[in-house]
Amino acid sequence: MTTRDTEMTAWLRELPKAELHLHIEGTLEPALMFALAERNGVTLPYESVEAVRAAYDFDDLPSFLTLYYQGMGVLHTRENFFDLAMAYFDRAREDGVAHVELSFDPQAHRVRGVPLEAPFEGLLAACREAESRHGISSALIMSFLRDRDPAEAMEVLEQAAPWHASIAAVGLDSAERDHPPGRFAEVFARARAMGIPGVAHAGEEGPAAYIREALETLDVCRIDHGVRCLEDADLVATLRERRIPLTVCPLSNVKLKVTPTLAEHPLPALRDAGLNVTLNSDDPAYFGGGMLDNHVACHEAFGWTRNDFLAMTRNALEAAFMAEERRDVLLKRLDNVAQDV
Numbered sequence: 561m562t563t564r565d566t567e568m569t570a571w572l573r574e575l576p577k578a579e580l581h582l583h584i585e586g587t588l589e590p591a592l593m594f595a596l597a598e599r600n601g602v603t604l605p606y607e608s609v610e611a612v613r614a615a616y617d618f619d620d621l622p623s624f625l626t627l628y629y630q631g632m633g634v635l636h637t638r639e640n641f642f643d644l645a646m647a648y649f650d651r652a653r654e655d656g657v658a659h660v661e662l663s664f665d666p667q668a669h670r671v672r673g674v675p676l677e678a679p680f681e682g683l684l685a686a687c688r689e690a691e692s693r694h695g696i697s698s699a700l701i702m703s704f705l706r707d708r709d710p711a712e713a714m715e716v717l718e719q720a721a722p723w724h725a726s727i728a729a730v731g732l733d734s735a736e737r738d739h740p741p742g743r744f745a746e747v748f749a750r751a752r753a754m755g756i757p758g759v760a761h762a763g764e765e766g767p768a769a770y771i772r773e774a775l776e777t778l779d780v781c782r783i784d785h786g787v788r789c790l791e792d793a794d795l796v797a798t799l800r801e802r803r804i805p806l807t808v809c810p811l812s813n814v815k816l817k818v819t820p821t822l823a824e825h826p827l828p829a830l831r832d833a834g835l836n837v838t839l840n841s842d843d844p845a846y847f848g849g850g851m852l853d854n855h856v857a858c859h860e861a862f863g864w865t866r867n868d869f870l871a872m873t874r875n876a877l878e879a880a881f882m883a884e885e886r887r888d889v890l891l892k893r894l895d896n897v898a899q900d901v
């Protein structure tokens with residue numbers, strides 16, 4: 561790494577970044593996985609932290625999801641969710657993250673007999689602690705699993721009534737191929753009627769048509785990933801005209817073989833097409849890097865300058881579910897950083 565690159569890393573750390581696409585269960589580091597397994601009497605199919613890391617060699621999204629759902633099996637209590645989120649917030653603070661939107665998958669816990677109260681109360685307590693300990697603001701996105709029955713998602717939405725005021729948005733994730741978003745139209749409409757907006761993973765492994773379908777049938781305000789939109793010029797025009805934010809996750813896309821290498825990632829093409837791109841980490845414990853690593857990797861792969869990162873950070877702050885006063889504060893911080901460029 562050259563001196564200039566080290567300087568760039570330090571500068572990227574100072575950027576008041578907003579992480580809009582983060583699965584909190586995907587921040588579970590192997591060491592904490594082992595500690596929680598012991599605490600909860602869960603047997604893991606690994607001998608050591610090194611063995612866990614060695615298993616993180618994925619062929620595609622489904623092969624990752626198998627380990628992701630297995631790993632989160634150590635999470636049982638609200639304290640476990642609190643510990644998980646605080647460990648993430650401590651790392652996010654080191655990366656200079658100012659605002660985080662945490663997605664979580666209540667169905668994946670409910671099927672294991674973990675009540676909704678555990679993730680909701682544990683994560684909300686961690687969000688409050690992150691604000692007071694680190695000055696990091698946050699929001700909660702309750703995601704539905706697209707490879708399960710939409711009726712179950714509807715049931716979870718209704719059961720989450722005690723926490724509706726604490727949910728910034730509902731999301732849609734898990735295995736994308738052959739699981740079109742339209743099946744969840746009623747669930748998203750019900751959430752919208754309660755004043756809860758929607759976001760959805762689309763165009764990660766699935767076709768561009770799923771992105772259009774998510775916009776048209778779920779009326780989502782952001783697309784998670786969306787990288788395959790480039791296969792449909794009309795869709796690109798729609799995304800550009802509506803300034804729909806794409807929460808892109810570069811290191812995730814390489815790890816899950818959405819793209820062979822970062823150098824071949826469509827990120828530069830997405831930006832050249834005038835799209836509203838933001839940078840995010842997705843599942844940092846599994847994909848080898850948090851927000852700062854993703855930014856540094858993009859600097860190295862694409863030669864992006866400070867102005868490029870300022871523009872994408874602005875996109876994220878403008879797309880975030882945050883109070884307007886908080887947005888004003890962070891945009892002002894961004895302007896201060898920009899003045900020195």
Ligand SMILES: Nc1ncnc2[nH]cnc12
Pocket residue numbers: 583586621628733734735761764812842843
């Ligand atoms: N990258 C990803 N795509 C779809 N579902 C997920 N759940 C956690 N990470 C995911």
Ligand SMILES: [Zn+2]
Pocket residue numbers: 581583733761784842
């Ligand atoms: Zn994701």
